[in-house]
Amino acid sequence: MAELRIEGLRKNFGTHPVLSDLDLIVPAGEFVAILGPSGSGKTTLLRLVCGFERADGGTILLNQQTVSGPGVHLPPDRRRIGYVPQEGALFPHLSVVENIVFGLPRDQRRARYRVDELLEIVGLPASFANRAPQQLSGGQQQRVALARALAPQPALVLLDEPFSALDAALRVETRKAVADALSAAGATALLVTHDQSEALSMGHQVAVLWEGRLLQIAGPETLYRRPVTAELARFVGDAVLLPGIAAGGQVSCTLGTLPMMTDMPQGKVSVLLRPEQIRLGPSPRSHTGTADSSIRAQVFDIAFYGHDACVRLHLATDGSLLTARVPGHRCPAQGQDVGLTVEGEVATFARLS
Incomplete structure (x- = not known):
């Protein structure tokens, strides 16, 4: 050695x-x-x-x-x-x-x-x-x-x-x-x-x-x-990046108010989630949500791999697309309405605009 x-x-x-x-x-x-x-x-x-x-x-x-x-x-x-x-x-x-x-x-x-x-x-x-x-x-x-x-x-x-x-x-x-x-x-x-x-x-x-x-x-x-840049986050695995406002250990974005990891940038930020952090459940009745409730979305398309699947979703709040990764046996159907929640803490990167 x-x-x-x-x-x-x-x-x-x-x-x-x-x-x-x-x-x-x-x-x-x-x-x-x-x-x-x-x-x-x-x-x-x-x-x-x-x-x-x-x-x-x-x-x-x-x-x-x-x-x-x-x-x-x-x-x-x-x-x-x-x-x-x-x-x-x-x-x-x-x-x-x-x-x-x-x-x-x-x-x-x-x-x-x-x-x-x-x-x-x-x-x-x-x-x-x-x-x-x-x-x-x-x-x-x-x-x-x-x-x-x-x-x-x-x-x-x-x-x-x-x-x-x-x-x-x-x-x-x-x-x-x-x-x-x-x-x-x-x-x-x-x-x-x-x-x-x-x-x-x-x-x-x-x-x-x-x-x-x-x-x-x-x-x-x-x-x-905790990659040091958003570009690195995209390279090391799949990344979901959303604009948000961070303050007091939480960040508000289109998926609600989410807990942040320690020592993360505050103010205008890009929020990093990994697709496996996004959980799918029954569709909620309302179009808005907080950390305790789900966000309405519709399944746009699916890439099925057997052990898991990547599910692209249209958010009802603003029509944007994002990707969730789910176990293969819990894969929803294309066109299905679902509710989204985020599991775990998220990372952030400072955003200039």
């Missing part, structure tokens, strides 16, 4: 800045997820940490040793970093065991050093050792790639969107297996991904990278419930 510390990291490609004065700490033994859209600089960050690219400024320290900085660029093979790329990138002409020990010294390769232990850590049976990669599923190949990355006992493991090529069900299963394996190995790990659910479910901390800058670093629940 080792701490990764990045300070003031900068990287340009030509005149285009890719990373700008980036600071990040990954504590020893922690799993940090970097979440960002395509083109935000995620893969460039991993390549700089690995040593595949040279930084234009700033420092990278691994276990208090400077591996990149002014006048310093430690080669990749001396950084003790394990790397898990997209789609595993296993050697097709080598068996599972040969892939796992590929980067080890010759005597350890011959002795199949830690192969059985590593297969157990990543949740694969020892009988898979002599199989070819082509005989494994995509999820199993990713686990072998992780075992290969863990074999040299690296100080840090980097994962570059390793689940993007897997189908939805296999992705969830493989995420869990990889997270469990990294925890069992006591590894310090850094994952980059554009998938919000992946970052929130795997990271002890989640850092949002946007146009080369880190916008927020927080625990998954804090990032989801």
Whole structure:
């Protein structure tokens, strides 16, 4: 285990800045997820940490040793970093065991050093050792790639969107297996991904990278419930944003008077609700409501996913559209009149107009 510390990291490609004065700490033994859209600089960050690219400024320290900085660029093979790329990138002409020990010294390769232990850590049976990669599923190949990355006992493991090529069900299963394996190995790990659910479910901390800058670093629940900007709220999950007036720990908006989280802006604000906070019930008789009564709405359309559904609703108060998320077994019918209530506290953002 080792701490990764990045300070003031900068990287340009030509005149285009890719990373700008980036600071990040990954504590020893922690799993940090970097979440960002395509083109935000995620893969460039991993390549700089690995040593595949040279930084234009700033420092990278691994276990208090400077591996990149002014006048310093430690080669990749001396950084003790394990790397898990997209789609595993296993050697097709080598068996599972040969892939796992590929980067080890010759005597350890011959002795199949830690192969059985590593297969157990990543949740694969020892009988898979002599199989070819082509005989494994995509999820199993990713686990072998992780075992290969863990074999040299690296100080840090980097994962570059390793689940993007897997189908939805296999992705969830493989995420869990990889997270469990990294925890069992006591590894310090850094994952980059554009998938919000992946970052929130795997990271002890989640850092949002946007146009080369880190916008927020927080625990998954804090990032989801208290994002620092409205734009970030839209990126990290689905967001319902409504104009409102906040005062005295409450905010008034088209859905009534709602309780606010602590330390939120007052006055003219944008109110953040997550769609799962909006509860549907029988249609009320009146068109107005407070925190204790429901607001009348009509179901406009439905996206049904089985376990849950996203329901778009026309509000009777002003005709605006908003989205609620409900359990699949409680999905209303299109055109149905319903009543809305809001569950839990809401966040707010200052609004200029």
